Amino acid sequence: MSNKILVYIDQYQGTALPASWEALGAGRMLTNLYGGASLVVLVAGERSKEVAGQAFQYGADEALFADHATLADYRAEAYAAVLVKVARELAPLAVLLPTTLRGRELAAMSAIDLDSGILADVTALELQDGKVLATRQIYAGKALSKVVCDALPQIITTRGRAFEKPTVDPARSGAPTQVPAVLAEADIPTKILSHAAADGGVSLGDAAVIVSGGRGVANNPNLSPPTGLDDKQAEIWRAQQGFKMLGDLAGVLGGAVGASRAAVDAGYIPYEHQVGQTGKVVSPNLYIACGISGAIQHQAGMRSSKVIVAINKDPEAPIFKLARFGVVGDLYTLVPALTEALRLRLGK
Amino acid sequence: MKIIVCIKQVPDSAARIVVEGGQISWGDAPAIMNPWDEYAVEAALVQKDAVDADVAVISVGAESAKEALKTALAMGCTEAILISDPALAGADSQALARTLAAAIQKLGPAELVFFGRQAIDTDLGVTAAQTARVLGWPALTLVSKVDSLDGNKITVERSTEEGRQVLESKLPAVVSVGKDIGEPRYPSFMGIRKAAKAVIPTWSLADLGIETPKSHIRWPAVMSPPVRDITTEMITGNSPQEIAGKLADKILAEKVL
C-alpha cells in the first residue's frame, strides 16, 4: 500500500464541478492526517488536461488525466475502467470523489472492482486507528451515522459544501501526466446519441443562497392571466410569475431557485429544482422559504442550511420552527420589497 | 422478455426517527415500499404492457418485506421473491449487490433489471450501479424515459448533472429510474385481491448458491443530529417595505452572504 490519496475530479467541458475541489480539500485533510501522504488527482474526458493543470493550484502533488476519443462523452463503464486501473496501480489509502451523479456512480462501480466499500456522501472525516472514520446522514438527516471501511482503498464520496475548497495558489504549477483509456470502443456497451444542456444558472447543490417557493407561489388572486387559459393553466401561469419574482431575489443574492414537491407536482417548475427527501438535499448559507409549509420531507432537504428565513401567510406553518427569521404575510408583497431592500444594501 | 425489479422496504418518509442507546427506531410508523422503488415498478410495468414481459420483483430483507413485495404484486408484477438470510444482517451495499446479482442470475435470463434512485433510509444511491458491475452489465442510471426497447438494445433518456442525454445500450442492462419516468400506478382492486393470496417464496443464500458475501463497511455508531438551537425572530412592521428593510438588515448582520 502506497502513502497516497487519490482524488477523482469530476469535470464537464474543461470546468471542474465545484464539489470536485471540495473533495480535493478533503483529500488534503486526509494526507495531513496520514502524516504527509501525497495527493494525486485523476481527471478524465475532453479537456481534462486543463483541469488537471488547475489541480496543482488547488494543492495536488501529482495530476493524471485521461483524454481519449472513447472518453469524450462521460460513459460510466469507460470512466470506471480508467479509475479502477489507476487505483490498482497507485494502491492508495483512499479514493475520494465528489458526491455528484458521476462521482457516486464511479465510486459504486470501483468499490465492486476493487473489492472494497464506500463511505458515501460523507460530511466529516477523522482518523481512528489508522482508518478513516466518516460521518454521514441517514434517514434524510434525521439521524447521523459514523462509518468505517475495513478494506483498502477506502472509497469516499464527499457531500457538496461540507468541505472547504482549498485556496488557490497561483504560484503552484506542474505538468499533468497522461494515462491511457482502458476500454476499446467495441468493449463499451453504451453509445451517447445526443445530449442537451439544461438552462445554465447556479446549480442547487453548489448554491450559497437558495430562494425556494412552494404551493403558496400560485396564490396571487391579483394577477390576471392572459385570456384563453383554463383554470389549471391560469394557476400555473400565476405560479410561474411568482417563481420569476423569486428568481429576481435569487439573482440579487447570486443564488439559485428551489421548490417544494407540491410546486413541482403541480407543474409550476421542473423537478430539477425540488428540495427535500425525494429532491435535492442542500445546505446553503441562506435558505429563504416562500409559501412553503415545511413538511418533514421538505425539511429533510434543507434543515442543515445555515440561516433559514421563512415567509408564509400562516403563522402556524411548521417551517417557522426551523427559521432564524420569520415573516407572517403575503409573499407577493414581501418578496419584491425584500429584493429591493437587499439590492440597495448590496449596491446592486 | 423477462424484467426484474429490485425494491426495498423502508420506514415511511414521515416517520419520526429516534436514536436511543445506539439503536434507531421509528415508533409505529408504517414500513412501506421505498418511494423511489414505486417508480421502478411503474417503469417495469410500462414495459410489461408494451412488450409483453414477465415482471419479477425481488427484495432482500426481513420477512416483513413481503408486504412491500405484495404492494408490487398488487400494482401488477407477475412474481415476487424475498431473499432473506440471517447471515445478511449488517450487510453493506457491496454484499447486497452481490446477493441481488446472484438472485437475478438464479431467476434466469432477464433483459432488464430496474432499480429506484436511492433508498430513503440509508440514502446511498449506489446499489444499481454496483449490482450492474457484479453482473458485468451496463448501468443506465437516473433514466427519465425509455424511448425504445427491442430484443438486444435499449434507448433511454437520462438525467445528468448538466441536463439530459439520450443513450443507447446493449441488453441485458441495469436501469435506475427517477421521478420523470411517470407517476406510479395505484394497485387495482383485482391486483390487491390477487396479491393478498399470493405465496411469496423465500430464498436463502444457500438457495442462491453463494457464500455470505463480504461486507467492508461498518457502522460503529448512530446518533441523533445535533439539536439546532434556533430562536426564531419574527419580523413585523407597518408596511412590506419596513418589514423588508428590517429583514434585509438582519440577514446581512448574520454575515452569511
Ligand SMILES: Cc1cc2nc3c(=O)[nH]c(=O)nc-3n(C[C@H](O)[C@H](O)[C@H](O)COP(=O)(O)OP(=O)(O)OC[C@H]3O[C@@H](n4cnc5c(N)ncnc54)[C@H](O)[C@@H]3O)c2cc1C
Ligand atoms: C414519499 C414522500 C416524499 C416527499 N418528498 C418531498 C420532497 O422531496 N420535497 C418536498 O418539498 N416535499 C416532499 N413531499 C411532500 C410533502 O409532504 C409536502 O406535501 C410538500 O412539501 C408541501 O409543499 P408546500 O409547502 O409547497 O405546500 P403546502 O403544504 O400546501 O404549503 C403551502 C404554504 O404556502 C402558504 N401560502 C399560501 N399562499 C401564500 C402567500 N400568498 N404568501 C405566503 N404564503 C402563502 C400557506 O400558508 C402554506 O403554508 C414528500 C411526500 C412524500 C409522501
Ligand SMILES: Nc1ncnc2c1ncn2[C@@H]1O[C@H](COP(=O)(O)O)[C@@H](O)[C@H]1O
Ligand atoms: N434490500 C434491498 N433489496 C432489493 N433492492 C434493494 C435493496 N436495497 C436497495 N435496493 C435497490 O437499490 C436502489 C438503491 O438503493 P441504495 O443504493 O441503498 O440507495 C433502491 O431504490 C432499490 O431499487
